[in-house]
Amino acid sequence: MILPCAQPCTLDLHLRQVIESVTRAHAAEAAELTYRISEGHRLSSTCLYGTAYGRDLRTWWGTVIKQINENEITTDHALRRVRAWVRQYLTTEPASSVPGTLFDHAIAHASRAAAREFLTTSGELLTLHAFSQEEVR
Numbered sequence: 001m002i003l004p005c006a007q008p009c010t011l012d013l014h015l016r017q018v019i020e021s022v023t024r025a026h027a028a029e030a031a032e033l034t035y036r037i038s039e040g041h042r043l044s045s046t047c048l049y050g051t052a053y054g055r056d057l058r059t060w061w062g063t064v065i066k067q068i069n070e071n072e073i074t075t076d077h078a079l080r081r082v083r084a085w086v087r088q089y090l091t092t093e094p095a096s097s098v099p100g101t102l103f104d105h106a107i108a109h110a111s112r113a114a115a116r117e118f119l120t121t122s123g124e125l126l127t128l129h130a131f132s133q134e135e136v137r
Contacts, residue, residue, distance in 0.1 A: 011075045011129040018121060019061050026054030049110050056114035060086060064122075076129055079122050086115045 029050040036043055060082060067078035090112060100108075 014125050022058050022061050026058045029054045052107050052110040053114045056111045060118040083122050090115050
């Protein structure tokens, strides 16, 4: 989720907000899963899905940060690069040759949903960045 800013926000600030939000959501889901396991409660599909989804979404955003830090590229370049990888993952990832379980299918579904969410949010960030660049000119 992209939060509105009182003053002009940079792409870096928006990226930080998104990553903090994703990290908090994943931590909450992981804490719920850990609590259920430690207390011997039944694990719900919602809890497992939320944890897997959060992990994968956090991984995509972490890849953006890794690109910025390791390759010393701009934030918008890193976002575009990772978006290209995510689109490739969604469109060209081959189906497994070995039949999986329903659990495998559910985890794959969570992973693909996280990838689609990353594309949506990162697209919004890049659009906001483009508009802010136009306002500066």
